[in-house]
Amino acid sequence: MMFYFSSSLAVVSILVAFLLHESNGQLNSTFYSNTCPNVSSIVSGVIQQALQSDPRIGASLIRLHFHDCFVNGCDASILLDNNGTIRSEKDAAPNTNSTRGFNVVDNIKTAVENSCPGVVSCADILAIAAEASVSLAGGPSWSVLLGRRDSRTANQAGANTSIPSPFEGLSSITSKFSAVGLNTNDLVALSGAHTFGRAQCRLFSNRLYNFNGTGNPDPTLNSTYLATLRQTCPQNGSGTALANLDPTTPDSFDSNYFSNLQNNQGLLQSDQELFSTTGSATIAIVNTFSSNRNCLLSKLRSVNDKYG
Structure with missing residues (x-):
């Protein structure tokens, strides 16, 4: 808390x-x-x-x-x-x-x-x-x-x-943020706005059934979360059904987004890749934003210095 x-x-x-x-x-x-x-x-x-x-x-x-x-x-x-x-x-x-x-x-x-x-x-x-x-x-x-x-x-x-797409990989999204003057820390923090709201099944259903053409789900998805999402988004569904971006507190603006990523419960590919891309600097940033108050305050000071 x-x-x-x-x-x-x-x-x-x-x-x-x-x-x-x-x-x-x-x-x-x-x-x-x-x-x-x-x-x-x-x-x-x-x-x-x-x-x-x-x-x-x-x-x-x-x-x-x-x-x-x-x-x-x-x-x-x-x-x-x-x-x-x-x-x-x-x-x-x-x-x-x-x-x-x-x-x-x-x-x-x-x-x-x-x-x-x-x-x-x-x-x-x-x-x-x-x-x-x-x-x-x-x-x-x-x-x-x-x-x-x-x-x-x-x-x-x-x-x-x-505008970044939920289907894009981390390197592409990082480049788009960089093009408007935002660094990797900014990318992770701004993605945290997905702590509330909904997304249509069509924006992530590929992760549930045929990820990257493999015929299998995205291996980074928590298995229990996968089963829940499949109930909301059946394979032959319309694609317009809605799922919560944050399965824990879907209508509240809080920090659960980051702990959800740690539990492999990021809804969009672009979200989960922040934590599941091997070797990415974003992993440590997610961990920091989830748990370390002092580092967060330091980040606030650096943002103020950077943007004035």
């Missing part, structure tokens, strides 16, 4: 650093203090209401924000629809039939506009929603840096090539 807050805070701190690193201009936490002082409470209120009928929405919103930030920075381009000049990022392979929560973002935008018309950018709404989603799920809160501008263009091709 003593490591819960620190592990969660490590994930959040690196997320904040990532969002700051990928944004243009000077951001600050008091950007709307005069023009829309209640914006954070408005956003949180709409999410709280949405959680009553959709326990997944918090994880969906933080994923939406991440997929936005990984392509050209945190500019809300993922919210843009197709038109004569735009090919929407919503239709990119990592997002189509996968990203969700757009209706809640619309509800938030309406509520904010009713209070502060023409003031708050959609990019900042996504950033505030990410923080509120973590906090409402039992994780720590933080001061959201604000002042982003909304993009008028989308980058569907960039979304197709830049």
